Amino acid sequence: MTLSGKFALNWPGDALFGAGRVDELGAVLADRGQGRALIVTDPGLKQAGVLGRAEAALRAGGVAFDAYDQVSPNPTTANVRAAREMWQAGRYDALIALGGGSSIDTAKGAMAEILTGEDAFASFGRDLDTSDVPLPPFYAIPTTSGTGSESSLGAVLKSPERKFVIRGRLLQPRMVIMDPELTLSLPRGMTAATGFDAFCHAIGAYTNTVANPVADELALTAMRLALEHLPVAVEDGGNLEARAGIMLASYLGGVCIGQMGVDGIHGLCTPVESIKSAVHGQVLGTLLPHVLRYNYETQGDRYAQISTRLGLDGDPLQAIFDAATGLAALTGCPDRLGDYGITTGDIPRLTEMALLSQATQRNGRPMPPDNITKLYEAMI
Numbered sequence: 001m002t003l004s005g006k007f008a009l010n011w012p013g014d015a016l017f018g019a020g021r022v023d024e025l026g027a028v029l030a031d032r033g034q035g036r037a038l039i040v041t042d043p044g045l046k047q048a049g050v051l052g053r054a055e056a057a058l059r060a061g062g063v064a065f066d067a068y069d070q071v072s073p074n075p076t077t078a079n080v081r082a083a084r085e086m087w088q089a090g091r092y093d094a095l096i097a098l099g100g101g102s103s104i105d106t107a108k109g110a111m112a113e114i115l116t117g118e119d120a121f122a123s124f125g126r127d128l129d130t131s132d133v134p135l136p137p138f139y140a141i142p143t144t145s146g147t148g149s150e151s152s153l154g155a156v157l158k159s160p161e162r163k164f165v166i167r168g169r170l171l172q173p174r175m176v177i178m179d180p181e182l183t184l185s186l187p188r189g190m191t192a193a194t195g196f197d198a199f200c201h202a203i204g205a206y207t208n209t210v211a212n213p214v215a216d217e218l219a220l221t222a223m224r225l226a227l228e229h230l231p232v233a234v235e236d237g238g239n240l241e242a243r244a245g246i247m248l249a250s251y252l253g254g255v256c257i258g259q260m261g262v263d264g265i266h267g268l269c270t271p272v273e274s275i276k277s278a279v280h281g282q283v284l285g286t287l288l289p290h291v292l293r294y295n296y297e298t299q300g301d302r303y304a305q306i307s308t309r310l311g312l313d314g315d316p317l318q319a320i321f322d323a324a325t326g327l328a329a330l331t332g333c334p335d336r337l338g339d340y341g342i343t344t345g346d347i348p349r350l351t352e353m354a355l356l357s358q359a360t361q362r363n364g365r366p367m368p369p370d371n372i373t374k375l376y377e378a379m380i
């Protein structure tokens, strides 16, 4: 793109980064005059003692709190409703999402319900950028690295019928506290799958149709961080430096989503997750080589630029393909959608859902229905 083209910048709120930062939580709220917080988290973090660490930090700052600790791995509209009802039943000054994308997205869903007065699904397809309702002060403390939900405008939720995305500036956390210590005990598989998600956000943002020279630089940095640190974090989970690198890649990936959105890798992934229970990062890994080859037909220059800018050796198109599929392999993803239980009979429905996705619509190479169907057929 030319620098004289049109683009928009959307920045997330404040961020604190570094080992031990979570222990400052109470002081941060107290400084803002917030004396009572609702924490949204999941049962695993309660059991692992991560919730206890956040609670101790709040206590140290003299901040009272309650916790909704029932978030599911794929957060549901029922989770959202329960968290929102708890918020409305109490008199809280701050909403704190503590967890992976699921807890942060549940809190975003609750924010949407508070702001619109309707259930979360009613926000699907609308931009929640303005509201007359006062905004709850919203904090995010990620405990996984990859979804980018800590810095993005969107949330992925599941109703009984389907997975859907809601988005809007008002859903973006106002403060993110990133403490890589919280990710040290993440299991290997989850480290790989979530970290790969961050890479996919960045490569999707960089190669889609939305031009943004500032976010391009952030996307390149996120990809560089993921390529450098994810293999180390997967191999040696206790490596704090590698954990910090992926945490930063996740955050920057989320910022890129806020500026540019993603691409067809995500656009074709969400429908699969809608009808089969599957790990997001693994489905992305199965889809990525197909979408890259599809996009290379018209967007080769853009992908080659990534290799050049990141200093990858060899033929630029092959180099970024190999680097990306190398990261995908860390997730242990199957090669075919059939391994997730998807059959050819599912393809019309998958295609229909993929077409509705903003990610698909922004893919670097246009994705008309016939091409989406052919892609799914080739992946079965």
Ligand SMILES: [Fe+2]
Residues within 6 Å of the ligand: 147, 197, 200, 201, 266, 280
């Ligand atoms: Fe993602």
